[in-house]
Amino acid sequence: MNTAVLRTELRLFRREPGALFWILAFPTLLLVILGSIPSFRRHHADLGGLRTVDVYVPVAVLLGMIVGALQSMPQNITGYRERGILRRMSTTPVRPSALLSAQMLVYGAAALVSALCALAVGRLAFDVRLPEQPYGYLIALLLAILAALALGAVVSALSRTTKIAGAIGSAVFFPMMFCAGVWLPVQAMPDGLARVIGYTPFGAAAQALNRAAAGDWPGWAHLAVLVAWTVLLTAGASRWFRWE
Amino acid sequence: MSVIEVTGLRKSYGGRPVVDGVSFAVEEGEIFGILGPNGAGKTTTVECVEGLRIPDAGRVRVAGLDPVADHEQVARVLGAQLQESELQAKLTVREALELYAAFYPHPADWRPLAERLGLTAKLTTRFAKLSGGQKQRLFIALALIGGPRVVVLDELTTGLDPRARRDTWQLIEDVRASGVTVLLVTHFMEEAQRLCDRIAVIDKGRVAALDTPSGLIRRSAGSTVISFTPSAPLDEGDLNALPALASVEHKDGRITLSGTDETVNAVITLLARGHITAHQLRVSDATLDDAFLDLTEVTS
Numbered sequence: 001m002n003t004a005v006l007r008t009e010l011r012l013f014r015r016e017p018g019a020l021f022w023i024l025a026f027p028t029l030l031l032v033i034l035g036s037i038p039s040f041r042r043h044h045a046d047l048g049g050l051r052t053v054d055v056y057v058p059v060a061v062l063l064g065m066i067v068g069a070l071q072s073m074p075q076n077i078t079g080y081r082e083r084g085i086l087r088r089m090s091t092t093p094v095r096p097s098a099l100l101s102a103q104m105l106v107y108g109a110a111a112l113v114s115a116l117c118a119l120a121v122g123r124l125a126f127d128v129r130l131p132e133q134p135y136g137y138l139i140a141l142l143l144a145i146l147a148a149l150a151l152g153a154v155v156s157a158l159s160r161t162t163k164i165a166g167a168i169g170s171a172v173f174f175p176m177m178f179c180a181g182v183w184l185p186v187q188a189m190p191d192g193l194a195r196v197i198g199y200t201p202f203g204a205a206a207q208a209l210n211r212a213a214a215g216d217w218p219g220w221a222h223l224a225v226l227v228a229w230t231v232l233l234t235a236g237a238s239r240w241f242r243w244e
Numbered sequence: 245m246s247v248i249e250v251t252g253l254r255k256s257y258g259g260r261p262v263v264d265g266v267s268f269a270v271e272e273g274e275i276f277g278i279l280g281p282n283g284a285g286k287t288t289t290v291e292c293v294e295g296l297r298i299p300d301a302g303r304v305r306v307a308g309l310d311p312v313a314d315h316e317q318v319a320r321v322l323g324a325q326l327q328e329s330e331l332q333a334k335l336t337v338r339e340a341l342e343l344y345a346a347f348y349p350h351p352a353d354w355r356p357l358a359e360r361l362g363l364t365a366k367l368t369t370r371f372a373k374l375s376g377g378q379k380q381r382l383f384i385a386l387a388l389i390g391g392p393r394v395v396v397l398d399e400l401t402t403g404l405d406p407r408a409r410r411d412t413w414q415l416i417e418d419v420r421a422s423g424v425t426v427l428l429v430t431h432f433m434e435e436a437q438r439l440c441d442r443i444a445v446i447d448k449g450r451v452a453a454l455d456t457p458s459g460l461i462r463r464s465a466g467s468t469v470i471s472f473t474p475s476a477p478l479d480e481g482d483l484n485a486l487p488a489l490a491s492v493e494h495k496d497g498r499i500t501l502s503g504t505d506e507t508v509n510a511v512i513t514l515l516a517r518g519h520i521t522a523h524q525l526r527v528s529d530a531t532l533d534d535a536f537l538d539l540t541e542v543t544s
Contacts, residue, residue: 008332012332015334084330085332088329091294093316093348
């Protein structure tokens with residue numbers, strides 16, 4: 001890790017209005033729009049007595065990290081390789097891996113800020129209760145971020161060009177959004193589907209977050225799924241990654 | 245003392261040898277040129293010097309260090325400007341200079357460096373908005389920011405307009421004057437002839453010749469070029485019998501000969517004997533261009 005590189009990448013991130021909007025603002029904005037619909041603020045028996053706006057908070061929490069880690073980061077890293085930025089850094093005493101870890105830290109931190117923003121707005125604007133098991137919630141959130149970054153790293157490793165990174169990123173993006181419950185919250189999914197989804201990184205993350213939000217410790221099974229994905233994807237990324 | 249020593253360097257890609265036994269040494273304080281046609285192995289050779297590629301065989305030393313095993317120490321004494329390499333589009337000139345300065349233990353002050361390279365007015369400009377010449381000047385600055393003993397400049401002036409190219413040449417001479425050794429990769433003859441103290445001509449992965457620019461020119465068969473338009477036709481047999489003749493060319497009634505001083509005198513005698521007037525008689529020294537074509541022809 002190199003602090004000068006990290007500072008520079010943070011500064012460059014702030015110069016990307018698209019990334020700022022979709023990662024930091026959009027998830028909370030989506031929550032605000034959904035929460036403004038009166039029927040979404042009514043309690044539903046088939047959601048276990050929760051309101052639609054309640055079940056969309058974890059979705060908003062996961063959305064920022066999916067956009068950041070799968071859409072923005074792989075395009076940046078692939079572009080850095082494509083345009084010879086990693087190579088140029090190889091000629092200095094600092095290794096180009098500093099650039100990759102800086103990218104991961106920036107997008108990891110952005111995902112965390114985006115999640116906290118969604119939680120805060122949910123609490124303040126729509127009276128969504130804060131997670132009742134905050135430590136369990138934080139652990140599930142951090143593990144989800146690590147899994148998302150590892151998945152993004154695999155996309156970066158497999159994409160030769162920025163265009164390919166964009167295409168793979170989008171192809172992975174929609175299934176991951178589905179697993180996180182963007183179209184159908186996991187609570188509303190049939191049991192069989194919810195169980196299968198629970199083996200995907202964001203499905204496991206959504207269920208772990210829901211448990212912690214309700215006051216239980218997130219299930220070990222879901223946390224283990226997240227850890228397993230992170231280990232597997234990181235191994236794949238470091239095996240397949242090419243510096244040029 | 246040699247700053248860079250390359251001995252018996254070999255590198256193949258997919259079984260095809262790209263660098264096939266290259267040896268040379270760059271002395272402290274000189275501008276050493278690596279000249280060769282496209283695909284000759286120039287860039288691969290300097291990439292091995294920079295530690296970006298691992299040689300298949302041979303020995304590379306920069307200030308006595310191995311660029312692969314002692315990468316970090318070599319990176320501190322060697323600054324590199326790479327062919328076709330960019331920076332982050334939204335990074336400003338000043339930020340790039342500050343960032344790269346932070347990579348070195350004893351960096352040069354970037355302010356006078358920016359001043360010297362004419363970048364002071366562009367400090368807040370983002371990389372993507374710079375012109376080709378400005379980008380190249382920034383890359384020279386980044387290669388120098390660590391206070392290196394030697395800089396490698398790979399095809400620095402490719403794609404620049406003639407004005408920017410000449411300005412860049414002046415900068416390279418200034419860099420050498422400040423005590424930094426320069427390894428210059430180029431395919432521009434004029435550039436090599438003007439800047440380099442010594443040149444290694446690389447062709448098909450081998451060193452075809454290594455000499456000073458004037459040494460290379462002298463060494464080629466036709467180092468003097470004589471051209472004229474004769475007032476009456478000359479006998480072809482007489483022309484071909486000229487001493488030390490390297491080549492004869494006829495074009496639109498104009499004759500161009502290459503050879504040595506001896507050839508020049510013999511042509512004049514031949515013309516005088518036949519009472520032939522030579523219109524627009526020109527005698528000139530061959531350029532590095534001629535020598536280069538000659539050298540790379542021999543090996544192909």
